[in-house]
Amino acid sequence: MYFAALLARTEDGWEASDTELDDVETLSDLTDLARDASVDEDTVLVFIEQEDAWFGVVRVDGEDDPRIFVSDATAAARSSYGEILLTDELLGREPGAEDTIAALEELVGLDGTEDGEPDTNPDNNSDTDTDTGSDTDTDSDDPDDPDDGYGADADAVPAGPLGDTLVLADLGLPEAELLMLRTDVLAEIAEALGAAEVLETVR
Known part of the structure; x- marks a missing residue:
């Protein structure tokens, strides 16, 4: 409150x-x-x-x-x-730094490739995830998880x-x-x- x-x-x-x-x-x-x-x-x-x-x-x-x-x-x-x-000034960071980081994250796909960049291994999309379990998919989609991209860093x-x-x-x-x-x-x-x-x- x-x-x-x-x-x-x-x-x-x-x-x-x-x-x-x-x-x-x-x-x-x-x-x-x-x-x-x-x-x-x-x-x-x-x-x-x-x-x-x-x-x-x-x-x-x-x-x-x-x-x-x-x-x-x-x-x-x-x-x-x-x-x-x-504010950026209070935190001692460059103005607009947070917006820059967010923009860069949007450019990077879930497979780690930049937007528009071809996937070099299109036939093996599911192999890595099924074989390694949690190694490549650590996001929990939990808003309370501080490492999940929600809220302030x-x-x-x-x-x-x-x-x-x-x-x-x-x-x-x-x-x-x-x-x-x-x-x-x-x-x-x-x-x-x-x-x-x-x-x-x-x-």
Whole structure:
């Protein structure tokens, strides 16, 4: 179960609002959502939490690029909302690398030949599979199998916290305290920011 909320800083303190992420497909969508909630281009924080599995914070200051922190990148990679936060830049990979890999995989057939390349042994398609059993067909077609091509590649995502650990440092939550958060995270963050009461109104 997910919970998402926006905290917008104003001259009188923080204003909170819950938000639906159904129409959010990219980080740009999320950033636009935050900017729409901004007062005089002041700071807006987007909180996303999946029970006790992981949480993410996106900070948007005016037109600056968003700053992102994810508590557990591996857990977030298994979530559609988590994948929005795990950008190429955050993961330290070349932009579009994931699309390139997917395109290359589409070009390669199940027999290991590239699309359009003739099979040099068309009469022996079934021999190898029947003789060796599991040697040539390891796919289980199980969405929960991490090696079966479903979801994010867990090997490509580092375990543990990822991103800007100082994202809330100037707002009252130092890096060390942010990294120690485990349960009831959003309440702890809101308490440190002095926004506990306004956040509680939308939970």
